Amino acid sequence: MSVKGAVERDGGFTEFVVGQRASLVRVAALLLGGDRAQAEDVVQTVLTRLYLRWPRLRPDSVEAYARRCVVNAVTDHRRSPFRRREHVSSQVPEVEAPDAQxxxxxxxxxxxxxxxxxxxxxxxxxxxxxxxxxxxxxxxxxxxxxxxxxxxxxxxxxxxxxxxxxxxxx
Incomplete structure (x- = not known):
């Protein structure tokens, strides 16, 4: 791929992420029972996969494809045996105060x-x-x-x- 092609691909992908990431995280959080940290992880995984497929995606179907990927990733996450393990920590994690939203x-x-x-x-x-x-x-x-x-x-x-x-x- 030429440098110009890579820059165009990255620009289009960056524009998509800036415009759609918050919506994808919100959907993932709702599907994961409100676990925003897991939602962020799921969306990051989806965006990584999406970036790799970006040149082959049709611009008119990218949003739908990304939503489908989020739904599938949440389903995969729920089935993962790693998710069921307890994570022990010697320190209490910091939790930010929730705002109205x-x-x-x-x-x-x-x-x-x-x-x-x-x-x-x-x-x-x-x-x-x-x-x-x-x-x-x-x-x-x-x-x-x-x-x-x-x-x-x-x-x-x-x-x-x-x-x-x-x-x-x-």
């Missing part, structure tokens, strides 16, 4: 954590990220009908579990 995210995460994984993914992609049924189906690797049913069942389950928040689940 983090409190909103943590309450939403607590609600979503009660759903099975596929329902949670459908609800996050459709209701939180605002994706269309087709976009969510592409990200989840399933049919549009599956997305519709998982979303409807997930919202209904949330309404049943948390009647005080029923009006929040539109």
């Amino acid at each position: 983090d409190r909103d995210l943590s309450s939403m995460t607590a609600l979503l954590a009660r759903l099975p994984e596929r329902m949670r993914v459908a609800v996050v992609l459709r209701c939180v990220e605002g994706l269309s049924t087709a976009e969510a189906a592409a990200a989840m690797g399933c049919s549009e009908g599956n997305v519709k049913s998982q979303t409807a069942r997930g919202l209904e389950r949330l309404r049943e579990m948390f009647p005080e928040h029923a009006r929040d689940f539109v």
